[in-house]
Amino acid sequence: MTISFLLLAAITIIGTAAAMSLKNLVHCVLALSLGLVGLAALYMQLGAQFVGFTQILVYVGAVAILAAFAIMMTRSASPALSNTASSFRASGALIAVLVFAVLAWATLSGTPAQPILTTAPESSVGQVGSALMHRFVLPLEVIGLLLTGALIGAGILAMDEHRGNQPRGER
Amino acid sequence: MNPLSGCLLLSAFLFAIGLAGALTRRNAILVLIGIELMLNAANLNFIAFWRYGPHPEALTGVMFAIFSISVAAAEAAVGLSIILAVYRHSRTTDLDKLNSMKG
Amino acid sequence: MNWIVRNLWLIPALPLFAAGISALAKQKNRALAAGLAIGSMGISFLLALCAFAHVLVLRSSGQATQQFFNFPWFQFGNDWLSLGWVLNPLTAVMLVMVTFVGLLIFIFSIGYMEHDENFTRFFCFLALFASAMLGVIISNSLLLLFMCWEIVGLTSYLLIGFWYFKPSAAAAAKKAFITTRIGDLPFFLGIVWLYSQTGTLLFYNNGAGCLEPTAITHLLSQTTAIGFCVATGIALLIFCGAIGKSGQFPLHVWLPDAMEGPTPVSALIHAATMVAAGVFLVARVYPLMSAHNGIAGVLTTSTALQAVTWIGAITALFGSLVAVAQFDIKRILAYSTVSQLGYMMMGLGVGGVAVGMFHLITHAFFKALLFLGAGSIIHGCSGEQDIRKMGGIRKLMPITFATYAIAMLALCGFPFFSGFWSKDEILHAAHHWNISQLPYYMGAFAALLTAFYMTRQVFYVFAGASRLTEESTDASHADPHANTADHHQGPGTIHESPAVMTVPLVLLSVFALLLGFFGTPAWPWFQAFLDDSPLAVNFGAFFEGGILPVMLISSLIVFLGLGLGWYFYGRKPIVSAEAPDAVGRLSPPIFTVLGHAFYFDALYGATFIRLNTLLSRISDWLDRWVWNGAVKTITSLVFGFAHLDNFLDTHVVNSGFDEGCESVSLSGRILSRLQAGRVQGYLKIVACALIVFTILLLWKARV
Numbered sequence: 013m014t015i016s017f018l019l020l021a022a023i024t025i026i027g028t029a030a031a032m033s034l035k036n037l038v039h040c041v042l043a044l045s046l047g048l049v050g051l052a053a054l055y056m057q058l059g060a061q062f063v064g065f066t067q068i069l070v071y072v073g074a075v076a077i078l079a080a081f082a083i084m085m086t087r088s089a090s091p092a093l094s095n096t097a098s099s100f101r102a103s104g105a106l107i108a109v110l111v112f113a114v115l116a117w118a119t120l121s122g123t124p125a126q127p128i129l130t131t132a133p134e135s136s137v138g139q140v141g142s143a144l145m146h147r148f149v150l151p152l153e154v155i156g157l158l159l160t161g162a163l164i165g166a167g168i169l170a171m172d173e174h175r176g177n178q179p180r181g182e183r
Numbered sequence: 184m185n186p187l188s189g190c191l192l193l194s195a196f197l198f199a200i201g202l203a204g205a206l207t208r209r210n211a212i213l214v215l216i217g218i219e220l221m222l223n224a225a226n227l228n229f230i231a232f233w234r235y236g237p238h239p240e241a242l243t244g245v246m247f248a249i250f251s252i253s254v255a256a257a258e259a260a261v262g263l264s265i266i267l268a269v270y271r272h273s274r275t276t277d278l279d280k281l282n283s284m285k286g
Numbered sequence: 287m288n289w290i291v292r293n294l295w296l297i298p299a300l301p302l303f304a305a306g307i308s309a310l311a312k313q314k315n316r317a318l319a320a321g322l323a324i325g326s327m328g329i330s331f332l333l334a335l336c337a338f339a340h341v342l343v344l345r346s347s348g349q350a351t352q353q354f355f356n357f358p359w360f361q362f363g364n365d366w367l368s369l370g371w372v373l374n375p376l377t378a379v380m381l382v383m384v385t386f387v388g389l390l391i392f393i394f395s396i397g398y399m400e401h402d403e404n405f406t407r408f409f410c411f412l413a414l415f416a417s418a419m420l421g422v423i424i425s426n427s428l429l430l431l432f433m434c435w436e437i438v439g440l441t442s443y444l445l446i447g448f449w450y451f452k453p454s455a456a457a458a459a460k461k462a463f464i465t466t467r468i469g470d471l472p473f474f475l476g477i478v479w480l481y482s483q484t485g486t487l488l489f490y491n492n493g494a495g496c497l498e499p500t501a502i503t504h505l506l507s508q509t510t511a512i513g514f515c516v517a518t519g520i521a522l523l524i525f526c527g528a529i530g531k532s533g534q535f536p537l538h539v540w541l542p543d544a545m546e547g548p549t550p551v552s553a554l555i556h557a558a559t560m561v562a563a564g565v566f567l568v569a570r571v572y573p574l575m576s577a578h579n580g581i582a583g584v585l586t587t588s589t590a591l592q593a594v595t596w597i598g599a600i601t602a603l604f605g606s607l608v609a610v611a612q613f614d615i616k617r618i619l620a621y622s623t624v625s626q627l628g629y630m631m632m633g634l635g636v637g638g639v640a641v642g643m644f645h646l647i648t649h650a651f652f653k654a655l656l657f658l659g660a661g662s663i664i665h666g667c668s669g670e671q672d673i674r675k676m677g678g679i680r681k682l683m684p685i686t687f688a689t690y691a692i693a694m695l696a697l698c699g700f701p702f703f704s705g706f707w708s709k710d711e712i713l714h715a716a717h718h719w720n721i722s723q724l725p726y727y728m729g730a731f732a733a734l735l736t737a738f739y740m741t742r743q744v745f746y747v748f749a750g751a752s753r754l755t756e757e758s759t760d761a762s763h764a765d766p767h768a769n770t771a772d773h774h775q776g777p778g779t780i781h782e783s784p785a786v787m788t789v790p791l792v793l794l795s796v797f798a799l800l801l802g803f804f805g806t807p808a809w810p811w812f813q814a815f816l817d818d819s820p821l822a823v824n825f826g827a828f829f830e831g832g833i834l835p836v837m838l839i840s841s842l843i844v845f846l847g848l849g850l851g852w853y854f855y856g857r858k859p860i861v862s863a864e865a866p867d868a869v870g871r872l873s874p875p876i877f878t879v880l881g882h883a884f885y886f887d888a889l890y891g892a893t894f895i896r897l898n899t900l901l902s903r904i905s906d907w908l909d910r911w912v913w914n915g916a917v918k919t920i921t922s923l924v925f926g927f928a929h930l931d932n933f934l935d936t937h938v939v940n941s942g943f944d945e946g947c948e949s950v951s952l953s954g955r956i957l958s959r960l961q962a963g964r965v966q967g968y969l970k971i972v973a974c975a976l977i978v979f980t981i982l983l984l985w986k987a988r989v
Contacts, residue, residue: 019192021189025196025197028197029266030219032201037212041216044220048223051223058230058234060230061230070252070253070255071219071223075219075256079215080267081269082263085270086212090187101206101207105207107202107205111198111199112196114220120188120192126236128187129237129239133240134240135239140245140246140249142243143242143245147246148246148250158253159253160221165261166260166261167250182257
C-alpha cells in the first residue's frame with residue numbers, strides 16, 4: 013500500500029464519485045474523465061502500461077467524449093429536475109452499499125490461494141502484440157467484427173429518419 | 184492487508200459507485216456511464232490479479248482488460264446511439280418517463 | 287236369444303244418455319232437458335213392455351221364463367269378473383212399473399217445476415236416477431246391482447238436496463246419504479263374503495250362479511263361528527243394505543227428512559221406486575234368503591227371513607204410530623211410506639216373493655198418486671205444507687180431491703181397491719205363519735192406524751173451509767217445511783193444477799183402482815206370473831185356506847179406522863189453524879212423543895252424531911297438526927336445504943370461483959409490478975441476485 017497507490021486511488025474515487033452525483037451533466041462527464049485518468053495511472057502503476065495508455069486513448073478520448081456529445085445533443089429546454097432521493101433512489105443506493113459490503117467481506121475474509129507476487133512482471137508492447145497475434149488471434153478478429161458491427165449499428169441507430177425531408181427545410 | 188486486497192477493495196468500491204449511479208440517476212446517459220464504471224472496476228480487478236497472481240508472463244489479465252475496453256467502447260457507442268434515437272422519438276432521456284414496456 | 291234380452295241394457299242406457307246430454311246443456315235449454323228425459327223414459331217404457339210381452343209369450347208357450355245374458359268384464363289373475371242382465375217375471379214386472387210411474391212423474395214435473403230456475407238440472411238428475419234404478423232391476427250380477435245401487439243413492443242425495451241453498455235441504459241430503467251408507471257397508475261385506483264362498487257374483491249362470499242350487503247348498507253347508515250357517519250370514523248382511531235403502535226400523539230416520547226435496551222427487555224416489563229397491567233386493571236374492579237347513583217338505587222359515595219379518599213388522603207399526611201425530615202433509619205420507627215398506631218386508635218374510643212384490647207394485651201406484659196429489663195441493667196453496675193451515679181444498683181442486691181420495695182408500699185397504707188385495711195377502715200369510723202370530727197383530731193394528739191417520743189428513747186438508755191466510759202464503763219463514771216454489775198471492779187464488787199435472791194423477795188413479803184385480807185369490811195372475819205356477823180362475827178359492835175370515839176382519843179394521851177418523855176430525859169441522867189436534871187433546875204427552883217420532887233423531891244425535899263429531903274433530907286436529915306438521919317439517923327441511931344450497935352456490939361455488947379469479951388477477955397485478963417498465967428497477971433485481979449468489983457461494987466456500 014504505497015503512497016502512490018493511495019493517492020491515485022483517492023483521485024479515482026473522487027472523480028468517479030463526483031461523476032455519479034453531480035447535477036450538471038457536463039460536470040459529471042468531466043469528473044468521469046478525471047476518474048478514468050486516475051484509473052489509467054493505476055494501471056500504469058501496476059505495470060500494465062499498454063492497458064493504461066489504451067484506457068486513456070479509448071475511454072477518456074472516445075467514450076467520455078462520446079458521452080459529452082450525447083449529453084449536448086439530448087439537452088432539453090427545461091432544466092433538469094431535481095434529483096432528490098425518493099424511495100426508489102434510496103433503495104438503489106442501499107443495494108449498492110450492500111454489494112460493496114459483500115464484495116469487501118469476500119475480499120477481506122479470504123486468504124489468497126496462491127502466494128502474492130512482489131516483483132513487477134514484464135509487459136512490453138512487443139509481448140502484448142505477439143500474444144495478440146499468436147495466442148489471442150481469434151478474439152482479436154472477433155473483436156474486429158464486433159467493432160465493425162457496432163460501428164454500423166450505431167450509425168444506423170443514430171441516423172436521422174427525416175433525412176429525406178431535409179431539403180424542404182423544416183426538421 | 185496485502186496490495187492485492189487493496190486493489191480489490193478499490194475495485195469493489197468503484198463497482199459499488201458505478202452501480203449506485205446506474206440505479207439512482209434519472210438520466211439515461213449517466214446510467215450508461217455508471218455501467219462503464221462497473222466495467223472499469225472489473226478491468227482493475229483483472230489487472231490486479233495479473234500483477235499479483237501466478238504466471239503473469241501469460242499476459243492473460245492484460246489481454247482480458249484490452250478486450251474488455253474494446254467491447255466497452257463498442258457498447259458505449261451503440262448505447263449512446265440508442266439513447267439518441269429514443270431522445271429523437273420521445274424528446275426525453277428521463278428513465279422514469281420511458282416506461283412504455285410497463286406491465 | 288231373443289233380441290230384447292240381448293238389448294235389455296238399452297232400458298237403463300237411454301236415460302243415462304239423456305242425463306249425460308242434459309248435464310252439458312245450458313240452464314235455458316229446458317225443452318231439451320225435459321224432452322230428452324221424457325223421450326228416453328218413453329222409449330224405455332216401450333222396451334219394458336216388449337220385455338214383459340216376451341216373458342208372457344214364453345210363459346204361455348210353457349218354456350222357462352228366465353233368460354239372461356252375461357259378459358266378462360275384467361280379468362284379474364285367472365279369474366274373471368262378469369256382469370250381465372236377466373229377464374225373468376220379477377224383472378219384467380218391476381221394469382214396467384218403474385218406467386211407467388217414472389214417465390208419469392216426469393210429465394208431472396214439467397208443470398210442477400215450471401217456475402224453478404234449475405229446471406234442466408232437475409231433469410238431468412231425474413234421468414240419471416231412472417237409469418240407475420233400471421240398472422238395479424235388470425242386473426244379473428250382484429256387483430252391477432251394487433254399483434247401480436250406489437248411483438241410486440247418489441242421485442237421491444242430489445235430488446233431496448236439489449235446493450242446496452236451503453240449509454235444511456242440504457242437511458237432509460247428507461243425512462239420507464250417510465244413513466243409507468251405513469246400510470251399504472254390511473251389504474258390501476256380504477257381497478265380498480259371497481264372492482269368497484262361491485267364487486261368482488252372477489245370479490244365474492247356467493247352474494254356476496250364486497243363487498242356483500249348487501252355490502246355495504255349498505253356502506248352507508258352511509257354518510260361521512257364531513252358529514248360523516254362511517247362507518244366513520250373507521243373507522242378513524245383504525238385508526242390511528235393504529234396511530238402509532228402504533228405511534226399515536233403525537235406519538228409517540232419513541226418509542221423513544228426505545221430503546225436503548221437490549215433491550216429484552218424493553213421489554218417484556221415496557215412494558215408488560228407490561225405497562222399493564230394498565224390497566226388490568230381498569226379492570231378487572230370495573233363494574239365498576229362504577235357504578235353510580230344515581227338513582224338506584216341512585214349512586220352515588229361514589233365520590234370515592225371520593229377521594226380515596220382524597224388522598218389517600216393527601217398522602210397519604212404528605211408521606203408522608208416528609204418522610198419527612204429524613202436521614206436514616208430506617211427512618204424514620213419508621211415515622206412511624215407512625210403514626208400508628215394513629209391510630212389504632213382512633210380506634216377503636211370511637209369504638214369499640209374490641206376496642211382497644204385489645204390495646210393492648200396488649203401493650207404487652197409489653203412493654205416487656198420493657205424493658203427486660200432495661204436490662198439486664202444495665202448488666195450489668203457494669207453498670204451504672202444514673195441514674192445519676189448509677182446508678176446503680175439495681171444492682177448489684176437485685180433480686186432485688177425487689184422485690187423492692181414491693189413492694187414500696187404496697192405501698187404507700178399503701175393500702176392492704188395489705191396496706185391499708195386496709195388504710190382505712200379507713195379513714193372510716202373516717196369520718198363517720207358524721212361528722208367531724205377533725207380526726199379524728202388529729200388522730192389523732198398523733192397518734187400523736193407517737186408516738185413521740189418512741182420514742185425519744183428508745179431513746184436515748180437504749174438508750171444511752179454507753184456513754189459508756195471507757201470512758201463510760208468504761215465503762213462510764215460520765214454517766220450516768215450505769218449499770220455495772211459491773208464486774201465488776193468497777187464498778183466493780187456490781185453483782186446480784194445469785192438465786200437465788192432473789192427467790198423470792188420473793192415469794195413476796185408474797191403476798190404483800184396477801191393479802188389485804190382477805192378484806185376487808180368485809184369479810191370482812200376479813202370483814202365478816211371479817212364481818211360474820199354473821193359473822186358473824177359481825171363485826171358490828175365497829172359501830179355502832182361511833182367506834175369507836182374514837178378509838172380513840181386515841175390512842172391519844179399515845171401517846173402524848175410517849170411523850174413528852171421522853169421529854175425531856170429521857164430525858166438527860176444523861175452524862182455526864191454532865186449535866190443538868183432537869187426538870192430541872186426549873193425551874198430550876203421548877202425542878208429543880209420537881210427533882217427535884219417539885225421539886229417535888234426538889237419540890241418534892246424542893250418541894252417534896256426537897261420536898262422529900268428536901272423531902271428526904280429532905281427525906281435523908290430526909290433520910292440522912300432525913300430518914300438516916309433518917308435511918310442513920318436510921317442506922321446511924326442503925326449504926332449508928334450498929337456502930343452504932343457494933348460500934353455498936352464491937358464496938362458495940360462485941364466489942369461490944370469483945375469489946379464485948380475483949386472486950389470480952390480484953397475483954397478476956402484483957406480479958406485473960415487477961415489470962414497471964423502469965430499467966433501473968430491473969437492474970436492482972439483478973444486483974440483488976448478485977448479492978444473494980455471492981453470499982451463497984462464499985458461504986459454501988467457507989464451509
